[in-house]
Amino acid sequence: MRDISGERVQEAVAGCVALLRTAADRDWTAVRAGRLEWDCHATAFHIAEDLIAYAANLAGRAEDAYVPFEITLDEGTDNEGLLQVIETTGALLTATIRTTPREARGFHPYPFRSANRDGFAAMGIAEVLLHTHDIAEGLGLAYEPPAELAEFVLTTIFPCVQPGPDHWRTLLWATGRGDLPGRAPVTEWRWQNNLVIPTDRLTLQGVTPAAAADLSAGGDGGFTWIVGGPFEGTREAAGMVLKAYEAGVHRPEFGLFVLVRKEDDLAVGGMGFHGAPDEEGRAEVGYDLVEGARGRGYASEALRALSEWSLAREDVQLLCATIDPGNLPSQGVATRAGYVRATVEEEQTAREERDMDPTLRLYLRRERE
Structure with missing residues (x-):
């Protein structure tokens, strides 16, 4: 099975940035991101924070906690600049996954305190897809990522979620963002890396x-x-x-x-x-x-x-x-x-x-x- 998890991260980030760039002239701080408590600007920055944190933990082989640093935006950074940060942090995670041996693991808190490169790729893609959905919902944009990206996330870090007829809508349902016929709404969820x-x-x-x-x-x-x-x-x-x-x-x-x-x-x-x-x-x-x-x-x-x-x-x-x-x-x-x-x-x-x-x-x- 050829590893293409890095390419999948790259594809997810590219789709996110391409969509959000169409609304870069709007005030993202004035709009709530879907069902989240955050506004669209804070949610977009959260994507970048997660991407760089995952890259750092995997590259640094962190064992017990996240690598102790945070990123910040320069004062006055506009939406276009924020998208550049998402592109950059996505590229860093992609490069880390491509150059990390399969057996290497880094810290992630749940449920078994670590993840391998596929796990970090799936978590990064999940953050990108789901929060792009949240922002798009807030801004009134249509968004549907490639089905294979949602399938990769589901089959890698949602092993207890029964597949549905549509990978993307199954992922939205599994994370409390949508409904599936015949299934009760999800109010609490957590993904799961391998033991x-x-x-x-x-x-x-x-x-x-x-x-x-x-x-x-x-x-x-x-x-x-x-x-x-x-x-x-x-x-x-x-x-x-x-x-x-x-x-x-x-x-x-x-x-x-x-x-x-x-x-x-x-x-x-x-x-x-x-x-x-x-x-x-x-x-x-x-x-x-x-x-x-x-x-x-x-x-x-x-x-x-x-x-x-x-x-x-x-x-x-x-x-x-x-x-x-x-x-x-x-x-x-x-x-x-x-x-x-x-x-x-x-x-x-x-x-x-x-x-x-x-x-x-x-x-x-x-x-x-």
Whole structure:
């Protein structure tokens, strides 16, 4: 999957500036920006503030907070000058995204305290599209960005929003700016960057709907894989993520993770859940490694980290893995990660009440270490 997130930022900014330039002769301070409390001038400046803040955090690899600086406008800056600032800050974010390695992350407060270059691109585009809409609404201008820009935002940082028939109107609905037939109005919202769980030698990187769509279609999902990857099980899991997203039931923290080796930033396998925990707090895990990465303990290391992360949550009480009796390496992975073979009674209950394949063995992990 070729990375074109920088080009998307550039396209979003160009569309914003082109539209607002048609009304540069008007008093933006006298007009409220759509449903916002800000006037159109303050909203336009906010676009620039966000673009430069995202560029700074990604370029500076900020870890715990925003890079401590702010931009200001020179006294007497007119609307045309403000548009130049938006163009410039957009160019800076575009350049930062284009030159930042895929594995680099920078601080963003929610929900998991960081974002990668795709996340910052999607956040920047969201700020541009949505606030251009707000300003256009205030000034009485017609505005509709390219559908692929709204789709990129939705599939990257709105993984829990079920796709609608129209990407742009779905994004407006998801951010409290419009209505969709059959859906209740949105009064509170927040986008969501992907979860990353570190281990000693790996990072488990949450797969977005955008990446899942590419993986399930035969692409690389935006990752650089070792020879032979990704394994077919990872593609199948990506398809499960995509189906859950399209059905509006995807919970990304209980989706698919790609295992990326820290020493060389290469993806070596996939791991994740078959779905969110049920009402009893039970969730099923699955995993695979590319053949060339096997025998080095990567799967056990990753499964232990993912299991400890999930069991620390209040909504998870029990983790299970179903494994073929002849798959001794997979059984070893589960055992080394703290799983134990279920009792005969537990396996029988799983077959009768949960339709577990009777040819498989059940492994469980309950304790919080």
